[in-house]
Amino acid sequence: MSENLQYFRAIYNFLPSEKERKIVLITGARQTGKTTLAKNKYNTLRYINLDSPEIRDGISQITASNWHKDIGKAILDEAQKEPSLFEKVKYAYDGGNLDFQVILGSSQILLLKKIRESLAGRISLYELWPLMMSEIYAGLGAKIIKPPLIDRILEEEDFHKLMESLPSVLIGEEDIKLKEAQEHLLRWGGMPFLLSINNAYERQKWLRDYTYTYLERDLADLSRIEDLEPFKKFQTISALRNAKLLNYSELARDVGISVDTSKRYLEYLKISYQTILLQPYGTNITSSAVKTPKIYWLDIGLLRQMTGFWGDVISGDIFETLVISEIYKWIKTMQKPVSMYFYRTRSGLELDILLKINERIIGIEIKNRSIVTPSDLRPMKAVADGLGKLWSGGILVYNGDKIDKIAEPNIWMIPSRRLF
Known part of the structure; x- marks a missing residue:
């Protein structure tokens, strides 16, 4: 492949x-x-x-x-x-x-x-960027890369009409290959060379060697860090805080460095395409919104290597990272004029993603399970009500099999493998 x-x-x-x-x-x-x-x-x-x-x-x-x-x-x-x-x-x-x-x-x-x-x-x-799900899927046997559903969602203004035009379920070889592509990303991430390695031990070794190469080559290009140990510890601690609100003071304390050094180290990770900061949506929609960004490692394989979490059980944070990184990589690769945020209030209401496309907003909630419950929709409905006419539609990304409308205003559940 x-x-x-x-x-x-x-x-x-x-x-x-x-x-x-x-x-x-x-x-x-x-x-x-x-x-x-x-x-x-x-x-x-x-x-x-x-x-x-x-x-x-x-x-x-x-x-x-x-x-x-x-x-x-x-x-x-x-x-x-x-x-x-x-x-x-x-x-x-x-x-x-x-x-x-x-x-x-x-x-x-x-x-x-x-x-x-x-x-x-x-x-x-x-x-x-590292391989996207659509690229891995194409490598599994497709003759061309079809733009993923997320691309059509970003381009087409009539969200409801687009959703209604889609088959509710996929069967046969197409769905099998999509599952395989998603499973590879969730387990190993998107570094292309890993697809040529079939042995799990060798894949882990390659990812381990990559982190050393990054330290030796990219850091040599970016900076003059004489003692690499604090930076290596910073990498691990920041990976353990993946999908969490960024707190420079806590990072600095846990690593044993100054806050300024913590900011500098994170900037190195951002510049070298290892991490991103997902910014909060600054406008108060329902109540006072937090102003602190969240940190994400873009490649799940490298995230697993840094944290040592190689178990077969996919955590909610890993699944969330998959969705965040796939949307982010597509927007950046195709240079889409789309702004990506999350929304969280000081009282605890949170919606995982807000996509601002011109004068419309699409909300996305991420759930790492195959069944959707009414309580999953409460944050999205509250945000939709607060946004009013700006609200274009909502997506609950989950691990099930069916695309279906599940609530108003214009909220649909979509399997993650169908979105990318």
């Missing part, structure tokens, strides 16, 4: 053609498939890997005026290793001698002052 995944990345057809006048920057976490994607999409372009000191030395000798002749259209991998190239790309591009360039790099590339100064306004930025 993994051999075919290079053809099944949702971003593939979203990337510009090499016939366009573009400087394309593809960034993301390590091992998410940036090189494979670029080589497959732009298979006629020369590939240059700047991880090699010899290659970097050669690149440094090329003058800006000769860049279009000596390099020309090319894929420049690990570009953050040679910051001098960005001014040369700018010179060739602005002079009209270079129409297209693909730049690949780690998270550090977005922080480089030379990029901000040299290529501001010239770069088309794309982010590659």
